[in-house]
Amino acid sequence: MNEKELPVDKVEVGTELASNVVNKYNQVLISAGSRFEEKHRFLLKTWGIKQVKVKIESENKNFSFSEEQKLEALNELKERMFWSPRNDIETELVQIAVERICKSKAAIK
Amino acid sequence: MSSLLHRIMNDVQELPTLPTVYHALTEAVEQPIILIDKVAEVISKDQATAFKILKVTNSPFYGFRGKIDTISKAIMFLGINEVKNIVFSLSVARMFSKVNKIKGFTQQDLWGHSIAVGILTRVIGQIQGIKNVENYFLAGIIHDIGKLVLMEYAHDEYARVFEMVNQKKCFVHEAEKEVLGIDHSEVGLLLAQKWKMPESIASSISYHQTGVIDGKPDQLVGSVHLANFISRLFNLGFPGDNFVPQPNMAVWNSITIPNKFFLSTSNKLFEDFDHTISVMLYS
Numbered sequence: 001m002n003e004k005e006l007p008v009d010k011v012e013v014g015t016e017l018a019s020n021v022v023n024k025y026n027q028v029l030i031s032a033g034s035r036f037e038e039k040h041r042f043l044l045k046t047w048g049i050k051q052v053k054v055k056i057e058s059e060n061k062n063f064s065f066s067e068e069q070k071l072e073a074l075n076e077l078k079e080r081m082f083w084s085p086r087n088d089i090e091t092e093l094v095q096i097a098v099e100r101i102c103k104s105k106a107a108i109k
Numbered sequence: 110m111s112s113l114l115h116r117i118m119n120d121v122q123e124l125p126t127l128p129t130v131y132h133a134l135t136e137a138v139e140q141p142i143i144l145i146d147k148v149a150e151v152i153s154k155d156q157a158t159a160f161k162i163l164k165v166t167n168s169p170f171y172g173f174r175g176k177i178d179t180i181s182k183a184i185m186f187l188g189i190n191e192v193k194n195i196v197f198s199l200s201v202a203r204m205f206s207k208v209n210k211i212k213g214f215t216q217q218d219l220w221g222h223s224i225a226v227g228i229l230t231r232v233i234g235q236i237q238g239i240k241n242v243e244n245y246f247l248a249g250i251i252h253d254i255g256k257l258v259l260m261e262y263a264h265d266e267y268a269r270v271f272e273m274v275n276q277k278k279c280f281v282h283e284a285e286k287e288v289l290g291i292d293h294s295e296v297g298l299l300l301a302q303k304w305k306m307p308e309s310i311a312s313s314i315s316y317h318q319t320g321v322i323d324g325k326p327d328q329l330v331g332s333v334h335l336a337n338f339i340s341r342l343f344n345l346g347f348p349g350d351n352f353v354p355q356p357n358m359a360v361w362n363s364i365t366i367p368n369k370f371f372l373s374t375s376n377k378l379f380e381d382f383d384h385t386i387s388v389m390l391y392s
Contacts, residue, residue, distance in 0.1 A: 012367055013235050013236050016377045035232075081342070086355075095372070097344075
């Protein structure tokens with residue numbers, strides 16, 4: 001998982017904060033590890049904080065598994081799932097599920 | 110009405126009510142002025158609950174990481190509604206902890222699935238910008254409560270349901286309809302009514318499989334529906350069968366999730382799930 005500084009306006013709700021967000025008195029406003037919430041935007045603006053450090057997962061992490069491994073995992077998933085994705089979010093979720101199966105198989109080996 | 114449902118309706122009337130600590134919290138929330146210390150005192154009298162609340166509050170799920178050392182602080186940081194919902198979840202888990210397992214399905218399996226749906230429903234609520242997401246967690250965690258009631262009050266008949274699930278490779282709710290003539294959402298609704306749960310929570314129990322109420326989208330019900338689908342897809346917990354239903358398109362049309370949201374947050378999600386399971390079920 002990588003870390004990245006992002007403008008408060010660009011942080012998506014649900015993103016994990018990589019470090020404590022503190023005010024000018026060094027008081028912790030939001031702890032590291034918390035998920036960013038919409039209300040935080042207002043809180044940070046109130047304190048004049050423009051950027052925060054967030055955790056970013058590599059979008060290319062799937063490539064650590066071979067095409068063959070991914071195909072095997074997808075076939076395993078298809079034994080429980082009898083439909084094909086219809087939109088981007090379903091495709092994304094299936095991709096994560098495939099990766100999770102690959103990881104658990106790798107852990108067993 | 111099926112005779113089984115009639116019997117269960119009678120049995121549900123005999124079910125224990127929720128513990129005193131939960132009722133005390135409910136009363137406190139309804140007061141015009143909430144006295145945190147008084148509420149904390151009520152919770153602290155139930156030491157097992159107080160201990161678990163502190164463990165849950167300090168879990169990575171909430172991000173406080175060991176800083177909450179009193180119940181008063183937990184209430185201040187999480188809000189009384191969130192604490193109340195944690196007490197509720199812990200009470201229900203304790204109430205059904207002695208349920209006899211069915212071959213191929215235990216109450217531990219179901220809690221794993223329920224906790225996953227609770228966490229995911231909350232995340233989906235946050236994405237939608239819902240201000241009070243406490244009820245989202247609760248709606249998710251309780252959506253399959255009818256399965257626990259069936260395990261407890263119709264144990265032998267319910268074992269036949271799981272025989273059918275294994276033989277026919279079908280969804281639990283399909284086998285329930287065929288074997289029992291009712292499904293867990295109808296049974297869960299009875300319990301929600303007995304416990305006087307809010308209408309929104311009762312609707313989540315009744316309609317989580319379709320994700321809509323009489324064909325109309327509903328944000329909370331839709332969120333539970335999607336969370337149920339995602340938890341099954343990711344294999345988080347076990348709801349009794351292994352299958353992944355395709356979500357209702359009407360729900361996708363009413364709930365927007367930004368592209369790559371789950372790609373960028375899934376590791377945190379799995380971490381939250383593992384930790385919450387260990388705190389709520391095994392500590």
